[in-house]
Amino acid sequence: MLRLDDIDLIYNAGRVDEVVALRNLSVTFERGQFVTIVGTNGAGKSSLIQTISGAARPTRGRVHLDGRDVTRLPDHRRAGWIARVFDDPRAGTAPELSIEDNLALAMARGRARGLRFAVTARRRAVMREHVAGLGLGLENRLADRVGLLSAGQRQSLTMVMAALSAPSVLLLDEHLAALDPGTTATVLALTTELVRELGATTVMVTHNMDHALALGDRLLVMSRGRVIADYDGTEKSEMTVGGLIDRITGAGDAVSDRSALIEKVA
Amino acid sequence: MIQVLLDMLVTGLPLVPVFLGIYTVFRLRADFDLTVEGSFVLGGAVCALTLVHGWPSWLALLAGMAGAAAAGAVTALIHLLLRVPVLLAGLVMSIGLFSVNLHVLDTPTLSLGTEGTLFSGFGSLSGRQADLATSGVMAGVVAVVLVAFGLFLRTELGLALRATGVNARMARSQGVNDRRLTVLALVLANGLAGLGASLAVQYQGYADVNMGGGTFVAGVGAVLLGELFVRPSGSKLVRIVGCVLVGTLAYRLVLVGALRVGLPAGDLRGVTALTLLVAIAAERYLGALGGLTRTLARTARSARTPIRQEAA
Numbered sequence: 001m002l003r004l005d006d007i008d009l010i011y012n013a014g015r016v017d018e019v020v021a022l023r024n025l026s027v028t029f030e031r032g033q034f035v036t037i038v039g040t041n042g043a044g045k046s047s048l049i050q051t052i053s054g055a056a057r058p059t060r061g062r063v064h065l066d067g068r069d070v071t072r073l074p075d076h077r078r079a080g081w082i083a084r085v086f087d088d089p090r091a092g093t094a095p096e097l098s099i100e101d102n103l104a105l106a107m108a109r110g111r112a113r114g115l116r117f118a119v120t121a122r123r124r125a126v127m128r129e130h131v132a133g134l135g136l137g138l139e140n141r142l143a144d145r146v147g148l149l150s151a152g153q154r155q156s157l158t159m160v161m162a163a164l165s166a167p168s169v170l171l172l173d174e175h176l177a178a179l180d181p182g183t184t185a186t187v188l189a190l191t192t193e194l195v196r197e198l199g200a201t202t203v204m205v206t207h208n209m210d211h212a213l214a215l216g217d218r219l220l221v222m223s224r225g226r227v228i229a230d231y232d233g234t235e236k237s238e239m240t241v242g243g244l245i246d247r248i249t250g251a252g253d254a255v256s257d258r259s260a261l262i263e264k265v266a
Numbered sequence: 267m268i269q270v271l272l273d274m275l276v277t278g279l280p281l282v283p284v285f286l287g288i289y290t291v292f293r294l295r296a297d298f299d300l301t302v303e304g305s306f307v308l309g310g311a312v313c314a315l316t317l318v319h320g321w322p323s324w325l326a327l328l329a330g331m332a333g334a335a336a337a338g339a340v341t342a343l344i345h346l347l348l349r350v351p352v353l354l355a356g357l358v359m360s361i362g363l364f365s366v367n368l369h370v371l372d373t374p375t376l377s378l379g380t381e382g383t384l385f386s387g388f389g390s391l392s393g394r395q396a397d398l399a400t401s402g403v404m405a406g407v408v409a410v411v412l413v414a415f416g417l418f419l420r421t422e423l424g425l426a427l428r429a430t431g432v433n434a435r436m437a438r439s440q441g442v443n444d445r446r447l448t449v450l451a452l453v454l455a456n457g458l459a460g461l462g463a464s465l466a467v468q469y470q471g472y473a474d475v476n477m478g479g480g481t482f483v484a485g486v487g488a489v490l491l492g493e494l495f496v497r498p499s500g501s502k503l504v505r506i507v508g509c510v511l512v513g514t515l516a517y518r519l520v521l522v523g524a525l526r527v528g529l530p531a532g533d534l535r536g537v538t539a540l541t542l543l544v545a546i547a548a549e550r551y552l553g554a555l556g557g558l559t560r561t562l563a564r565t566a567r568s569a570r571t572p573i574r575q576e577a578a
Contacts, residue, residue: 053439079441092439094432096500097425105429108422109441115418118425145499161440 007061021047023225039222080110083162087174092158095147106161152183275401278518280465287458288485300356304363307478309334309460314473334460383468487542488517
């Protein structure tokens with residue numbers, strides 16, 4: 001179980017350029033829950049993700065993961081339990097390193113790194129098995145630089161890396177945003193499959209209202225650093241894209257072009 | 267000609283560990299550490315001092331390495347505690363270390379005499395044979411260093427080090443402690459500088475407080491030069507050590523050649539700067555050429571193994 005208690009996240013506190021990213025935020029994610037989050041730019045979605053991952057330390061409040069207080073642990077110390085996939089496909093992998101080096105880096109997540117060889121024959125076999133499931137032929141290109149891969153391939157690889165150490169929380173921060181429609185469908189299918197396989201508590205931020213409604217078993221709407229709506233599975237299944245956009249604009253936020261455009265198409 | 271090559275080896279081989287350290291920070295970590303200008307001298311000074319006090323040559327070598335590594339640790343502390351860039355921390359250290367080095371040596375130049383160094387046994391040999399034996403011993407040390415470094419890069423720790431320089435955010439999200447690796451990289455890089463300096467001091471028979479000037483630029487130049495011949499990348503570890511070895515020797519060959527054609531020693535820094543410029547220019551100019559050969563190689567490879575490419 002992942003619990004956020006009364007979180008404030010304030011940048012430049014007390015100065016003229018003070019930014020309140022999260023305000024009085026309390027939310028509990030049950031173990032294995034798949035939660036989607038929508039909201040306009042600046043609503044605090046990414047700040048929420050950063051607070052969970054440890055990349056940002058809240059100004060006030062506590063973060064509890066499976067009964068332990070992890071508020072003061074920096075992101076690299078939480079990495080054993082929490083896996084992240086970023087919005088930028090280039091952010092989740094090291095382009096100059098080979099595919100197998102990237103995977104080996106993920107395999108050592110949550111353990112002390114020592115002087116054992118990072119890539120061994122046995123680990124390579126495990127890697128092959130994992131990337132073969134992608135159906136991209138990457139299992140035959142383990143020594144290739146990740147920089148040679150397309151955005152979709154890299155994002156798929158990042159998903160595999162996130163899953164390698166069986167995390168208890170999976171954070172997806174607009175991980176489909178930079179992909180073209182065809183690739184989006186592929187990575188989306190991979191996402192649902194992976195989430196089911198892992199059974200990890202999953203928090204997915206998205207700008208795409210369709211995805212927000214179609215995926216997961218709970219939906220949060222954020223605005224100005226707060227959660228303004230919290231729909232469970234049944235409420236979510238009765239919700240429409242139009243209704244969701246009304247809920248966001250009702251809070252006084254303008255829906256971004258990207259989200260609005262999707263509605264017109266739909 | 268053979269003498270030119272021997273000169274290249276005896277003056278170049280001690281620099282290989284030094285430039286390997288510079289590669290570690292400059293390429294693997296994508297950062298600049300100027301500490302090396304001072305830590306190189308500190309390593310040499312500590313080695314000279316311990317030798318004068320009768321330490322065995324191998325122990326003095328390690329002492330020099332440890333002294334310089336300690337300087338790297340201080341730079342890392344300044345960087346982490348005062349939150350200043352490594353570049354600035356190193357600059358401060360390189361200036362401050364001059365005084366430290368002067369205190370360690372107690373004189374601007376400390377002579378070792380002819381006994382007790384790694385190369386003392388070769389005094390009775392003729393000039394050329396002595397050079398051959400000297401470069402043989404040096405090559406042995408350098409080979410151990412290069413192999414050990416290459417193996418280290420293959421470990422989980424070495425992989426984490428390589429990853430932090432390429433994508434620090436990703437490395438942290440994979441559980442890598444960036445700050446600890448900064449310390450490790452700086453300690454390692456400066457330790458290697460101290461080792462190289464100790465080799466140089468034992469060969470030349472004295473330590474001088476000014477012997478470190480220009481080390482950083484020379485190292486960067488050698489790395490760029492090496493990259494022209496050997497194209498290293500993050501996961502091509504043999505190429506990484508190969509690049510440093512080839513680059514260092516090529517750089518020394520240029521300097522030795524310059525001396526041979528009669529340039530005064532005072533012009534060597536100018537030649538070093540020119541070498542750096544030429545290497546950068548060649549990288550820019552020949553970059554297109556390199557790109558072309560890479561594309562050809564890739565086309566050839568993908569023709570052999572058909573790969574399902576995804577639209578992107």
